[in-house]
Amino acid sequence: MSLAHRIIPCLDTDGERVVKGVNFVALRDAGDPVALARRYNAEGADELVVLDIAASRDRRPTFLETIRKVAAELAIPLTAGGGIRTLDDARAVVRAGADKITVNTAAVLRPGLISELSEEFGSQAVVLAIDAKRDRASWRVMTTGGRVSTDLNTVSWAEKGAELGAGEILLTSMDRDGTQRGFDVSLTAAISKKVMVPVIASGGARWPQHFAEIFCEGAADAALAASIFHDEIQGIRSLKEFLASENIQVRLPC
Amino acid sequence: MKISLLDYGAGNLPSVERALQRLGGQTERISTSAGVAKAAVLILPGVGHYGALIRALDRDGLRDSLIAAIERGVPFLGICLGLQALFEKSEEAPDLQGLQILPGSVRVLSGAVKLPHMGWDQLQSKTESRLLEGIDSEAYFYFAHSYAVPYSCEERAPETRATCSYGGEFVAVGEKENIFAVQFHPEKSGDAGQRVLENFLRIAV
Numbered sequence: 249m250s251l252a253h254r255i256i257p258c259l260d261t262d263g264e265r266v267v268k269g270v271n272f273v274a275l276r277d278a279g280d281p282v283a284l285a286r287r288y289n290a291e292g293a294d295e296l297v298v299l300d301i302a303a304s305r306d307r308r309p310t311f312l313e314t315i316r317k318v319a320a321e322l323a324i325p326l327t328a329g330g331g332i333r334t335l336d337d338a339r340a341v342v343r344a345g346a347d348k349i350t351v352n353t354a355a356v357l358r359p360g361l362i363s364e365l366s367e368e369f370g371s372q373a374v375v376l377a378i379d380a381k382r383d384r385a386s387w388r389v390m391t392t393g394g395r396v397s398t399d400l401n402t403v404s405w406a407e408k409g410a411e412l413g414a415g416e417i418l419l420t421s422m423d424r425d426g427t428q429r430g431f432d433v434s435l436t437a438a439i440s441k442k443v444m445v446p447v448i449a450s451g452g453a454r455w456p457q458h459f460a461e462i463f464c465e466g467a468a469d470a471a472l473a474a475s476i477f478h479d480e481i482q483g484i485r486s487l488k489e490f491l492a493s494e495n496i497q498v499r500l501p502c
Numbered sequence: 503m504k505i506s507l508l509d510y511g512a513g514n515l516p517s518v519e520r521a522l523q524r525l526g527g528q529t530e531r532i533s534t535s536a537g538v539a540k541a542a543v544l545i546l547p548g549v550g551h552y553g554a555l556i557r558a559l560d561r562d563g564l565r566d567s568l569i570a571a572i573e574r575g576v577p578f579l580g581i582c583l584g585l586q587a588l589f590e591k592s593e594e595a596p597d598l599q600g601l602q603i604l605p606g607s608v609r610v611l612s613g614a615v616k617l618p619h620m621g622w623d624q625l626q627s628k629t630e631s632r633l634l635e636g637i638d639s640e641a642y643f644y645f646a647h648s649y650a651v652p653y654s655c656e657e658r659a660p661e662t663r664a665t666c667s668y669g670g671e672f673v674a675v676g677e678k679e680n681i682f683a684v685q686f687h688p689e690k691s692g693d694a695g696q697r698v699l700e701n702f703l704r705i706a707v
Contacts, residue, residue, distance in 0.1 A: 251668065252622040252642055292692075294622055320520060325644060325690045342513050347549075347646075347690065369513060370550030372618040372646040415618045446620050469621065499622040499642040501692065 252499040253463045253491065254294035254470035255484055256448060257477040259284055263300050263307035264314055266478065284478060285318040291484040292501030295325045297418075297472060299350070301393065303331025312344045319345025327375055335364050342369060350418055352377040353391040356398055356405075359412055366413025375448075376414035378402060380435055381422040387435055394422050402435070403442050410445045417447045418472065424452030428476075431458055436466035448472050456482070456490040463496050503707045506541035508568075509533045510558035514689060518547045518581065521689040521696065527703055535567035543706045544568075544576055548583025549646060549687070552608065553595030555583045569601055575680045577706030582647060585676065585683035594649050603681065604661060606673075608649050613669035617648040623666050623686075625674050631663035633675055633682055633701050641694040643674075643686035650685055651676075 259266050265279045281298060288296055298318055300311040308331070315328050328341050329350030338349045349369070355361050355376060366374045379394045380387040380402040387402035406417050419439055421432035431449045440447040446469035449462045453473035462468045476482040488498045505522055509515055509531040519529050522545075532538060546568075548555050559565050572578050580588055589600050592608035600608070611619055622642035627634070650672035653665045661678040665671045666685065676683040682702055688695035 250623070251619070254621050289692075319517065323521065323690065323692050323696060325646070325687075343516075345516055347514065347517070367551075371648070372620060373513065373550065416620060444616050445618070446616050469616070 250497060251469070252294070252497050253468070254448075255459070255487060255498070256295045256297055256470055256472040257284070257288045257293050257484070258297040258299065258450070258472050258474045259318075260299050260301045260474060261311070261314060262302045263304075263311040267301065281314055282317045282321060285321040288477065288484065289322050289324055292488060292499070293324060293484050294470070294499060295327065296322060297327045297329075297350070298346075299328070300330030308340075312340055315341060315344035315346055329375070329377060334361075335368060338365055338369070342373070348373045348375050348416070350375040350377040352379065355409065356389060356391050356400065359408065362409055362412040362414050366415070371413045371415035371445075374414050375416045375418050376406070376409035377418040377420070378406060378409075379420045379422050382435075387438075390422055394425075403438055406439045406443050410443045414445060416445055417443060419447055419449055421451040425450070427452050428454035430454065431462040431466060431468070431471065433461055433466040436462055436468050440467040440469070446470065454481075456487050459487060460491060460494050460496060463491070503528070503542050505529045505543045505545060505703070505707065506532045506537065508538070508544065508546045508564070510555065510562060510564070512547045512549060512555070512583070514549045514581070514687065515547045518545060518689040521699055522703070525696065525700055525703060527707065533562060535563050538564055538567040538571050541571060541576060544571060544578045546578070546580045546584035546587065547689075548581060548587070550583065551594065552583060552586055552592040552649065553598055555587055556595060556598045556600065559587070559601075565601065569603065572603060572681060577680050577702075578682065579702050579706075580681075580683040581689070582685060582687060585673070585685050586649065586651065588676075588681065588683055589651055592649060604676065604678070605659060606651050609652050610649050611647075611669035611672070615669040617669075619645050619647055619650075619668045621645065622691075623668060625664040625666055626671070627664050628662050629660075631675055632677060632705055633684065633698050634664060635701050637694055637697050642691070643684075643688070643694060644690040644692075645686045647685065
């Protein structure tokens with residue numbers, strides 16, 4: 249008996265609608281975060297992440313309203329983020345119903361934010377999101393939605409983040425994101441073996457075997473994906489059944 | 503009968519409230535000792551830092567009324583930190599005193615494990631539990647904590663109904679007369695968690 253490996257669908261929103269991983273021609277209800285949240289909760293997702301990828305100031309109230317509506321659908325943990333720069337931003341998101349908050353760019357610019365958040369909400373509520381891009385033999389930390397390069401090395405930034413009080417690392421491979429070639433096993437293993445907090449692998453998932461790989465070889469504690477779930481290319485229940493048949497510990501919904 | 507949720511700023515209060523309302527429970531938030539004194543059913547939610555909970559209880563003068571209510575036999579459910587608060591003290595805030603209703607103390611989870619203990623884990627049943635009635639023994643519950651009450655030989659208490667093992671075996675479900683406590687988050691534990699809350703409501707309301 250041990251901790252189950254978590255499967256986490258991610259809703260990238262513009263504050264209001266899901267904007268990534270949907271077939272824009274046949275939009276259906278797949279763009280509605282509330283409907284997706286309801287479906288994932290019922291299908292046995294272990295957690296849900298909702299991000300505001302636009303993260304513009306004036307759309308903030310809309311995003312908070314989205315969090316409230318999504319939280320009302322869930323009997324599983326909810327993580328929310330995108331554009332959290334201050335303690336007040338985080339408070340608003342938690343008050344709206346998020347159990348955890350993710351920080352990314354703002355934490356790179358001001359690492360003390362991580363400690364402030366973990367003192368206020370506890371480290372179990374603070375997720376450090378890192379967008380990593382391969383740079384020769386290591387990985388470089390990118391910010392601002394992957395558009396801005398930093399001098400930070402991903403492994404050392406993850407270690408520092410955990411030291412400052414982050415309770416989890418959400419690690420996205422910029423090289424794999426959107427490629428459907430599978431998670432970045434070497435990146436994830438490098439971080440997961442080095443930091444003493446759980447690591448969520450993200451970017452590149454397509455087949456059930458990719459999830460098995462990232463849990464076994466990548467030592468990931470959780471795996472996140474978006475479009476394959478939104479577009480119903482991969483069901484969560486059947487994914488978990490596959491993982492269980494590979495002797496990977498997962499929570500099978502009843 | 504109304505279920506009184508102790509509101510001292512805990513992050514998980516709204517989701518506990520929502521989960522209870524989904525089950526048809528009537529809830530109210532209370533934050534004064536007068537509120538505690540009048541409560542018919544009490545829930546102490548909690549997530550985050552032990553010190554923050556204990557300080558809030560003392561700041562708002564809730565400690566004595568809470569102990570009195572529990573001693574009077576008011577059905578009580580402690581969730582996560584709400585479980586930890588029932589014990590004597592915690593390594594997370596060594597200068598503070600817990601409610602000291604149950605013997606034992608809260609320690610950091612140790613061993614070669616990642617902290618926090620975050621995610622879905624299974625329980626080991628120790629003895630019959632009213633909270634876990636009708637729930638599959640293989641069911642998973644959602645945990646998010648770095649501290650817990652160790653289930654050790656010296657401190658093995660009859661109130662421990664189920665444990666969980668992560669960096670050592672710790673108390674996951676405790677029950678003693680009108681006192682109920684869980685280290686996991688039933689409000690975040692899907693159908694199994696809902697069932698735990700349902701069982702509590704059936705006992706209490």
